[in-house]
Amino acid sequence: MIVAVVYNPVRVDVPRVRAAVEAAADASGESDVELLWLETTPEDGGQGQARHALERGASLVLAAGGDGTVRSVAEALRGRDATLGIIPGGTGNLLARNLGIPFASVENACAVAFGGQMRRIDIGVAEAHRPDGSVSEHGFLVMAGLGIDAAMIASARPELKRRFGWLAYVDAAFRAYPNSQKVRVRYRLDRGQERSAHVSTILVANCGALPGNIELIPDGAVDDGLLDVAILQPTSVFGWLAIWRKVTWENRVLRKSSLGRRIIRFTDRAVRTRLSYLRGAAVRLDVDAPEPFELDGDAFGDILRLELRVDPLSLRVAVPSVG
Structure with a gap:
């Protein structure tokens, strides 16, 4: 062997x-x-x-x-x-x-x-259309992002990443936020109608757990043959705080009980305009001017179009045995 x-x-x-x-x-x-x-x-x-x-x-x-x-x-x-x-x-x-x-x-x-035991999982495939006309293809396992998260990742200081791990991104976020502007994104799921939105960040995920007890995509699964799209459109610092509450408290804790889910139904309306979810096997994102994008926490340069799809169950991974 x-x-x-x-x-x-x-x-x-x-x-x-x-x-x-x-x-x-x-x-x-x-x-x-x-x-x-x-x-x-x-x-x-x-x-x-x-x-x-x-x-x-x-x-x-x-x-x-x-x-x-x-x-x-x-x-x-x-x-x-x-x-x-x-x-x-x-x-x-x-x-x-x-x-x-x-x-x-x-x-x-x-x-x-x-x-451990072998488990088959999906791989996301990102086709990046660059401002210079070139096209490159990359795999991703967790998520692709465009907007403030990509700018944050691009500006994260390597020395802080080595010393403090994912907390380095908090420093980068504070530096990126004051200069951030919403990005106009045209997006289409599968063969559906093209829509547009002004977003702070749009994330396309294969699964949804992040460091810091963040459950960004509560229903994301690595083996469902689908991509989950999170569109973040806060209009103020309070909007970001509402999103933070949702991904750290509601998604991770409240939704796991029937009482918690009832509470979410009463409080979710205020967050829905700031954080919305979509799902499909393929997603296309177009922007009017070059924007940075990231895959699994690494910067990959600028794009004008990003076409994302799933390659279902195409990777064998050793995972902890059950039972």
């Missing part, structure tokens, strides 16, 4: 990861496990290394690093028989959070990678 470890040396403690992977391999019960260690580079965040692992016959490919490493490896494994194992080491650890994979312990994450 060939197991490849694609690791980002900047994001993970390499000696600790090596020790944890070797211990999990020994405990797996598999005989003759051959470990293939492949380091990411600034030029290749993991996609080329994962393809090399597949050429070598790897049946399990571990992504050890941040969300960018996980996304890059997943792009190479899309539609293949090999399984993705995740050893989280980044700022947000977004997919790991949504799949219940331990992100505070390298050893526990390795145990899941070798001894």
